[in-house]
Amino acid sequence: MSHDQRPVSGLSSRIDIALSLEENKPDTRTFPDLGSPVSPLRSRTGGPANTSSSSSSSGSFSANRTLPGTRKSGEISSGSGESSPTGPRPVHRRSGSTGPLIYSGGSSSGHNSSGHTSGGASSGVGTGGSSTASSPMTNVLPAGNICPSGKIGRPGAVPPRTSTRSDVLGTGTGNYGHGSIMWGGSVPASSPNSSNFQEATKRGNEYYKRGLFLDALRCYDKAVSLSPDNASCRSNRAAALIGLGRIGEALRECEEAVRLDPTNGKTHYRLAGLNLRMGLVDNARKHLSLAAHGQPPNQAEMRKLQDIEGHSTKCIDARRIGDWKSTLREADATVSAGADSSPLIFALRAEALLKLHKLDEADSTLAGLAKLESSVPASPPMKVFGMISGSYIQIVRAQVDMALGRFDTAVAAAEKAKQLDPTNTEVTSLLNKVRLVAQARLHGNELFKSGSFADACTAYGDGLKHEPFNPVLYCNRAACWSKMGRWEKSVEDCNEALRIQPNYTKALLRRANSNAKLERWTDCVRDYEVLRKELPGDKEVAEGLFHAQVALKTSRGEDVSNLKFGGEVEAVSTLEQFQAAISLPGVSVVYFMAPGNAHCNQIAPFVNALCTRYPSANFLKVNVNDSHAVARAENVGIVPTFKIYKNGTRVKEMICPSQQILEYSVRHYSL
Secondary structure, three states: OOOOOHHHHHHHHHHHHHHHHHHHOOOOOOOOOOOOOOOEOOOOOEOOEOOOOOOOOOOOEEEEEEOOOOOOOOOOOOOOOOOOOOOOEEEEEEOOOOOOEEOOOOOOOOEOOOOOEOOOOOOOOOOOOOEEOOOOOOOOOOOOOOOOOOOOOOOOOOOOOOOOOOEEOOOOOOEOOOOOOEOOOOOOOOOOOHHHHHHHHHHHHHHHHOOOHHHHHHHHHHHHHHOOOOHHHHHHHHHHHHHOOOHHHHHHHHHHHHHHOOOOHHHHHHHHHHHHHOOOHHHHHHHHHHHHOOOOOOHHHHHHHHHHHHHHHHHHHHHHOOOHHHHHHHHHHHHHHOOOOOHHHHHHHHHHHHHOOOHHHHHHHHHHHHHHHOOOOOOOOOEEOOEEHHHHHHHHHHHHHHHOOOHHHHHHHHHHHHHHOOOOHHHHHHHHHHHHHHHHHHHHHHHHHOOOHHHHHHHHHHHHHHOOOOHHHHHHHHHHHHHOOOHHHHHHHHHHHHHHOOOOHHHHHHHHHHHHHOOOHHHHHHHHHHHHHHOOOOHHHHHHHHHHHHHHHHHOOOOOOOOOOOOOOEEEOOHHHHHHHHOOOOEEEEEEEOOOOHHHHHHHHHHHHHHHHOOOOEEEEEEOOOOHHHHHHOOOOOOOEEEEEEOOEEEEEEEOOOHHHHHHHHHHHHO
């Protein structure tokens, strides 16, 4: 070995040993914020030479060894010169690169034994490709002679250009997305778009850290348009989409990022998180494994995966045996564990609520499912309960729609389930049932309109034979019984409808009317009071409640001569009139006012509206300027003041109340 070659070979051996030790160290990197494009990277050192720690996605260079002559296009070279041809040299290879990064040691001046300078050694970027950096690099490649071909160059020879790939540096150091080298498809430094690309990425990262995801997305969109094959840009854009809740778009962007860079650990972690949110546990497990690069997967993410897997399995098992309370509980637990975008879990929850006669909640869950389906991609085909999962979701939708009287949409959902799973006998059976129930309801409606109430009653009964838990058919049949004067039968069908759907207002109203015909005033008033809470502005309900209360008081022998329905606010001027008015049975609302007072003028129209809205209450008005005796007796010193009396006893006093508080108090004591 010549004297010229010994320094290079000796340093190569030392670096070889150091890098060998480095390769055997466990990878202790963590990913603290999987949804953020700016989570920190950790630099690694490999022996006496400083190794560069940069990555477009997964976080660092990886050290490796290679034989001479294996350097591929796109690798960074620090220059040309002589190197030892004997034995392998230490190299660096960035994550996702198909070729190693080859270097050997040398002095920072870059002089070789022949007196030629290698050039560009201090920057870490050689003549094989151009590069720019907008901030100082704290962890550059070691300077020295690099032989791209692995052979000893002749003195004075011009090093060949072996790469046309450009490597663009980010705009800072240490943080993901704006402190790493963005490999692959980056904008050449000589391009006029290079500064625009770096500025867009930097601004996007700043917006993201401030939680301004839409602004960040606009910046990342611009960066992607300038460098569409840049995996880091794609991954950053996915993070912004996740922040905006656009799960499907984020998933597609991550898939494109790993297509561009299959070893991008950061993006694999994002894909794992997205798949967990959609309840796709097997896919999530695969990406967690790929993100770990052969090391044990992130333990926190694995615990989350196991929680989701455990609760979803229990949910499915409970549904199989018809344990609907456990199905609902485990579905909610699965969502709480992180699977908040799983169509299957949403469908299981909706079906459990339907079976537990919580139709409004089931309908609300399906509304969330519809919104979810528009934003997430279709899940891969899988079997649940003997049918394709997509078909099962449509079956649940059909059953909820049918229970709520949306028969046409129920048929459409069942037909879609049949299209997705045409050979499944359970799906075929349910489709036939939905069609029969819809036809029975339509036929019954036509007979009812024609006045054939007995035939309509039979038609609705035929539908109930196929679907015995349909509140709409029970309520429709109750209307037929009412028309035929069979009040007891009407009450019975209303009871069945309300057992299935407790807040079914139409069934409540029909039962109240039937109880009135049967002079069951206590039951009638109870139903009307529930309706008043559900429909506070409904005049028909208010009037029905008033007459039921009058009838109830009459049946008890109470005086009802002074009770009236609706009307205007009654003015009271003397103390005797006031005491007589508040002593009446029921609720009296007294409004103490003064003409010309700004607050009184502002609230007076609202008091008149309340008088119409709550006709069962007796509204009184006292002008404190004209009725000094009443004002003194009631100790009123500030207007407007409101006092509520019930059966002669004061139950509430309010001074200058808001409209919301005043109405709440009137409604509370009137009902």
